[in-house]
Amino acid sequence: RKEVEQDPGPFNVPEGATVAFNCTYSNSASQSFFWYRQDCRKEPKLLMSVYSSGNEDGRFTAQLNRASQYISLLIRDSKLSDSATYLCVVNMDTGGFKTIFGAGTRLFVKA
């Protein structure tokens, strides 16, 4: 089983749509969780951290369910500029600090 698994995508949605991405992780030593976005051939950029209580940043809402080892990202009112690859990222403290990226879910928002 992959350590961090995401919907493979791609997701093709019209502007204004709501889209949800899912992610599961396998290692219970996982401690902190993030969503990053990556534009083509660019570095990952932090979108938001994910807390157990759920958190919202404008049109973006992230949820974490530690019992199910599941993370989600909801994007409301999609914009053309949201087109990117969304990366689920898990940090583990296994005595050292290790970070595992999911393979990413590609989102295309069309006019």
Add this chain to the structure above:
Amino acid sequence: EPEVTQTPSHQVTQMGQEVILRCVPISNHLYFYWYRQILGQKVEFLVSFYNNEISEKSEIFDDQFSVERPDGSNFTLKIRSTKLEDSAMYFCASSARLTSPVPYTQYFGPGTRLTVL
């Protein structure tokens, strides 16, 4: 806004040559990381570094690789004898102290594209 910087942006080298990729992390950060991303594939963890020593490394980070923080500001990744399959984008990242609101939030540099011929 402080940012992570990396040099060079693109490095072309011959197979078997040594390369050093350079990074300047955000100045008050204490944790440093290297990742690689082969074209079309996912971002892969190579190594984390804290308190002047390797904290964790992946299976990819074999004896050909080494990291160093030579002068308190730069953080380098050395590949001793490059192979064709080392061609990838290499990203450096840094994160702040454990007392940050969300520890280990990593900020990435723009990457160095390494091409091995």
